[in-house]
Amino acid sequence: AQSVAQPEDQVNVAEGNPLTVKCTYSVSGNPYLFWYVQYPNRGLQFLLKYITGDNLVKGSYGFEAEFNKSQTSFHLKKPSALVSDSALYFCAVRDPMNSGGYQKVTFGTGTKLQVIP
Amino acid sequence: DTEVTQTPKHLVMGMTNKKSLKCEQHMGHRAMYWYKQKAKKPPELMFVYSYEKLSINESVPSRFSPECPNSSLLNLHLHALQPEDSALYLCASSQGGTHVWTDTQYFGPGTRLTVL
Numbered sequence: 001a002q003s004v005a006q007p008e009d010q011v012n013v014a015e016g017n018p019l020t021v022k023c024t025y026s027v028s029g030n031p032y033l034f035w036y037v038q039y040p041n042r043g044l045q046f047l048l049k050y051i052t053g054d055n056l057v058k059g060s061y062g063f064e065a066e067f068n069k070s071q072t073s074f075h076l077k078k079p080s081a082l083v084s085d086s087a088l089y090f091c092a093v094r095d096p097m098n099s100g101g102y103q104k105v106t107f108g109t110g111t112k113l114q115v116i117p
Numbered sequence: 118d119t120e121v122t123q124t125p126k127h128l129v130m131g132m133t134n135k136k137s138l139k140c141e142q143h144m145g146h147r148a149m150y151w152y153k154q155k156a157k158k159p160p161e162l163m164f165v166y167s168y169e170k171l172s173i174n175e176s177v178p179s180r181f182s183p184e185c186p187n188s189s190l191l192n193l194h195l196h197a198l199q200p201e202d203s204a205l206y207l208c209a210s211s212q213g214g215t216h217v218w219t220d221t222q223y224f225g226p227g228t229r230l231t232v233l
Contacts, residue, residue, distance in 0.1 A: 032219060034221065036224075041205075041227075041229065042226055042227070043121075043123075043207050043224035043225050043226045043227045044160065044207070044209075044224040045224070046221055046222070046223060046224075049219075049221055051219045088157070090159055090160075094220075104162065104165075104173070105162075105222060107159035107160055108159060109158070109159055110157065110158070110159055112157075
């Protein structure tokens with residue numbers, strides 16, 4: 001079964017400092033990994049995804065994520081945090097070996113990012 | 118354009134009411150989804166439509182009834198809901214088709230449902 005873990009409920013970072021939001025995954029096959037951001041009372045916005053190829057994926061709003069197969073991780077990063085980055089971040093995984101159907105994406109529990117001015 | 122629209126934004130209904138949520142996309146996507154999200158929790162998949170046919174029902178109670186009238190529209194009909202059904206209901210769509218494993222789901226803003 002596919003699963004994804006976000007070990008931190010909340011991450012606090014000072015504005016201008018680099019940020020990291022952690023995600024680890026468990027799948028049977030090669031994972032397809034996604035990051036989404038959710039602002040209060042809004043839907044999820046797609047940030048980036050890893051399918052194959054370069055382990056460093058660049059996405060929207062200056063975010064990037066590094067796929068590490070040996071550590072089964074897909075941490076989200078940004079070199080310089082903005083106050084406007086404060087939101088809820090979800091990591092998600094799709095496992096091609098998942099018998100539940102290709103459309104199923106499993107979301108992590110979410111990490112609240114607080115950027116302090 | 119990666120826009121998915123949902124109406125209404127907010128809905129308050131009594132337990133005996135019948136109401137519907139509407140979702141629309143004009144990206145030519147052939148897969149559409151309904152999710153339920155409680156506060157500070159991840160979205161929970163409810164239904165998936167692929168090429169206008171229901172392909173996944175995550176054992177959702179029958180008081181929720183999905184409908185896909187055409188490839189751009191997705192409805193969720195609500196009847197005899199319970200207070201615990203109060204949540205943010207999110208619609209999403211994805212391209213579907215050949216490259217389904219690498220598909221990206223794009224979400225609408227959601228409908229905030231309150232059941233009294």
